Amino acid sequence: MKKRVIMLLVLSLMISLLAMGCAETPAGSGDGQAAVKLPKYVFLFIGDGMSYPQIQVTNYYLTIQANNNKYPAVLKSQNNLSFMDFPVTGSAQTYDSTSFAPDSSSTATSIATGNKTYSGRLNIDIGGFTKFETIAEKLKAQKDYKIGVVTSVNINHATPGAFYAHQTSRNEYYAIGQELIASGFDYFAGGGFREASSSMSSSKDLYTQAAEAGYKVVRTQAEAEALKPGDGKTIVISEHLVAKDMDFVDAMDYEIDREEGEWGLANYVAKGIEMLDNENGFFMMVEGGKIDWACHANDAATAVNEVIALDNAVREALKFYEQHPDDTLIIVTGDHETGGFSLGYAGTDYDTFLNNLASQKVSYSTFNSDYVAKYRENNTDLQTVLADIEELFGLKVPKNFAMAKEGSLQLNEYEYNLLVDAYNKTMQFGADRNANEEEELKYDKYEPLTVTITHILANKCGLNFGSYVHTGLPTAVFAIGAGSELFDGYYDNTDIFFKMAELTNVK
Numbered sequence: 319m320k321k322r323v324i325m326l327l328v329l330s331l332m333i334s335l336l337a338m339g340c341a342e343t344p345a346g347s348g349d350g351q352a353a354v355k356l357p358k359y360v361f362l363f364i365g366d367g368m369s370y371p372q373i374q375v376t377n378y379y380l381t382i383q384a385n386n387n388k389y390p391a392v393l394k395s396q397n398n399l400s401f402m403d404f405p406v407t408g409s410a411q412t413y414d415s416t417s418f419a420p421d422s423s424s425t426a427t428s429i430a431t432g433n434k435t436y437s438g439r440l441n442i443d444i445g446g447f448t449k450f451e452t453i454a455e456k457l458k459a460q461k462d463y464k465i466g467v468v469t470s471v472n473i474n475h476a477t478p479g480a481f482y483a484h485q486t487s488r489n490e491y492y493a494i495g496q497e498l499i500a501s502g503f504d505y506f507a508g509g510g511f512r513e514a515s516s517s518m519s520s521s522k523d524l525y526t527q528a529a530e531a532g533y534k535v536v537r538t539q540a541e542a543e544a545l546k547p548g549d550g551k552t553i554v555i556s557e558h559l560v561a562k563d564m565d566f567v568d569a570m571d572y573e574i575d576r577e578e579g580e581w582g583l584a585n586y587v588a589k590g591i592e593m594l595d596n597e598n599g600f601f602m603m604v605e606g607g608k609i610d611w612a613c614h615a616n617d618a619a620t621a622v623n624e625v626i627a628l629d630n631a632v633r634e635a636l637k638f639y640e641q642h643p644d645d646t647l648i649i650v651t652g653d654h655e656t657g658g659f660s661l662g663y664a665g666t667d668y669d670t671f672l673n674n675l676a677s678q679k680v681s682y683s684t685f686n687s688d689y690v691a692k693y694r695e696n697n698t699d700l701q702t703v704l705a706d707i708e709e710l711f712g713l714k715v716p717k718n719f720a721m722a723k724e725g726s727l728q729l730n731e732y733e734y735n736l737l738v739d740a741y742n743k744t745m746q747f748g749a750d751r752n753a754n755e756e757e758e759l760k761y762d763k764y765e766p767l768t769v770t771i772t773h774i775l776a777n778k779c780g781l782n783f784g785s786y787v788h789t790g791l792p793t794a795v796f797a798i799g800a801g802s803e804l805f806d807g808y809y810d811n812t813d814i815f816f817k818m819a820e821l822t823n824v825k
C-alpha cells in the first residue's frame with residue numbers, strides 16, 4: 319500500500335516536471351490540463367465563400383481526376399487538399415447581427431476581433447461608434463510581431479480590411495486604403511487598391527501615399543521576385559490585375575485564367591514568409607477571395623480552381639511549419655458559404671460527373687470580357703457562339719437531342735432552349751436589363767448567356783447552385799501545429815479570435 323502511494327507521488331511529480339518543461343500554458347487553461355504549446359508564427363487562411371461544399375467538391379473532383387474518371391475504381395476516399403490532413407478540425411457558425419446568411423465584412427470582423435456586427439460593417443459595433451482592435455493590431459502592438467496581409471482580391475477589400483481597418487461601411491475603399499497605410503503592417507500582397515483615388519479629395523492616390531509613408535510599393539512581378547527581407551515594409555501588387563467586371567476590379571487573375579509563370583496566391587505567400595520571418599514572430603492572414611466571387615457567379619469550375627490555389631498557398635505555410643513545427647500554428651477556414659452550392663442535383667439524382675468540370679477553359683469573367691462583349695459588338699450569330707461554347711466549356715449540341723447521353727456534355731433539348739433564350743437576352747440587353755421575376759431567378763445580375771452556360775455545366779456534373787449570394791452553412795476550421803488542439807469542436811466564428819488571442823497571450 320505504502321509503495322503504491324510513493325509510486326503515485328513519484329508519477330505525479332514526474333508529470334508536473336514534464337509539464338513545466340513544456341512551453342507556457344496560455345492564460346485560463348492552466349487548471350491541470352495538459353500544457354498547450356504557444357505559437358510564435360501564426361498563419362490564418364480564409365477561403366472567402368468556402369464552406370464544406372466548396373472543399374468537398376474540389377476534393378472529389380481531384381479524386382476523380384486522379385482515377386481517370388472511373389468512379390467505381392475509387393474504393394478509398396482521398397484527402398487531396400493539404401489541410402484535410404490537419405490533425406484538428408472544427409466547425410464555426412457564421413451568423414452576424416443582420417442575418418443567418420452574413421456578409422464578408424461582419425464575418426471577418428468576428429474572426430479578427432471576436433465581435434458580431436451588422437453586415438457591411440468593418441470592425442465597428444452595431445451602435446456605429448465603438449471600434450474593435452484586431453488580432454493583427456494587438457499582435458503588432460503587444461508582441462511586436464511582424465504582420466502580413468495577402469489576398470487574391472483587392473488589398474482594401476472587406477476580408478483583408480478586417481485586419482487593419484474600422485469603417486461603418488465596407489464600401490469606403492479609399493478610407494480603408496488609408497487605414498492600410500496607417501497600420502504600419504509589414505507586408506501586403508495580392509490585388510491592387512480598389513478606388514486608389516478619391517473622388518472627394520484631390521490628394522495623391524493611395525499608391526503614392528503609401529510610398530510617402532515609407533512603404534516600398536512594387537507593381538511588377540520582376541520587382542516582387544527581387545524583394546529581400548531587408549527591404550522593409552512592402553506592398554506587392556500583382557502585375558496582372560483584372561479590370562473586367564463592373565463590380566470586381568483590380569483583383570488578381572482567376573486561377574483558371576492564370577498564365578504559365580504568372581504568380582499565383584502561393585507565390586505571394588512564399589514571398590511573405592521570406593519577408594516576415596524573424597525571431598520575434600509573425601502573423602499572416604491569407605485570403606482566397608475569389609472562391610466567393612466565382613460562387614456568386616455560380617461558376618463551379620472557376621471556384622474549384624480557386625480552392626486549389628488556396629491549397630497551394632497553404633502548402634507554402636506547411637513548408638515553413640515543417641522547419642518550425644513547435645512554434646508554428648496554421649489555421650485554414652472560410653468566412654461563410656457562397657452560392658448555396660451542392661454536391662447533388664435534381665436532374666442527375668444520385669450520379670455525379672465531376673470530370674466534366676475539366677472541360678471549362680476560362681472563367682465566367684474572362685468569357686464575358688473576351689467573348690460576350692464582342693458578340694454584342696459584332697452581332698455574332700448563334701452558330702458561332704455555340705462553337706465557342708463547345709471549345710471553352712465542352713458543351714455541345716448533338717445531332718439528335720434524343721442521343722444526348724447522361725454524364726456527357728451533350729445538351730438535351732431543354733438545356734439547348736435555355737441556352738438559346740439566354741443568348742437572345744444577352745444579345746439584346748446584356749446584364750443591364752430590367753429583369754422580370756423569372757429572369758431574376760435564372761440570371762440574377764449576371765450575363766444571361768454566361769450564367770446559363772455555367773449553370774448547365776454544373777448541373778451536368780451533378781452539382782447545383784441555390785443562391786447568388788451567401789448562405790448560412792457553418793464553415794470548416796482546420797488546424798495544425800502549436801496550440802491547434804484548441805480548434806476542435808463546434809463553435810462560433812468569434813471563438814476563432816478568442817482562441818488565437820489566448821494562444822498568443824494578447825489582451
Ligand SMILES: [Zn+2]
Binds near residue numbers: 422610614788
Ligand atoms: Zn460574397
